[in-house]
Amino acid sequence: MSITTTTHLNFRGTAAEALEFYQSVFGGTVTAATYGDFGMPKDVPGADKIVFGQLETADGLRLMAYDIPGQDGTDAAATAGSTRRENGTTITDRPFFQSLRGQSLAEVDKLWGALADGAQIIEPFAASAWSPGFGMLTDRFGVTWVIDVEATHNG
The missing domain is CATH 3.30.720.110 (Signal recognition particle alu RNA binding heterodimer, srp9/1)
Structure with a gap:
């Protein structure tokens, strides 16, 4: 059996920016999907926020990111x-x-x-x-x- 853990970070509307920042620090590939990508009507506030985001590097670093619904704000x-x-x-x-x-x-x-x-x-x-x-x-x-x-x- 092989088990790995990945930190899953929860953000208040800044997951996309956080993933971009972490990619600039660590390199790697970002995969991201928004609530709209999973069926939320595009005109609903929050449809552009991240429901699934991940950064993965060739040397094994992996972080996941998510925007908490209705919790927009930049106050870290x-x-x-x-x-x-x-x-x-x-x-x-x-x-x-x-x-x-x-x-x-x-x-x-x-x-x-x-x-x-x-x-x-x-x-x-x-x-x-x-x-x-x-x-x-x-x-x-x-x-x-x-x-x-x-x-x-x-x-």
Whole structure:
């Protein structure tokens, strides 16, 4: 048996823009269908919103995206809740973070730079006790990313 998991992100009317942004960061192919594509009359508000969206890259990264019906709005905090660092700990009311781990500092630093565009930086990207590079941010679409470089252990 082979099982995979894919993060399914729910947006408030910004799924198409989020998929486009993530494609600019990670590359890959976006597949998207609107409510109108699945039979909602095109003149109904929301018919142009995403009911099924997915980004998939050649190296296996996959994200899904969906617009919550009737929940249009660009306030990422309404989706994201809040996350902050305080006295070395992470304080949040979010039910999950999206983790992104790479094998080299160079590849992860590049992704950090792209995701940080328009983001709220929670923990700046820098070396940590457990990783050559670690950082945390909430991107412009309200997704909180925990980003790090896989530590190598010798011995």
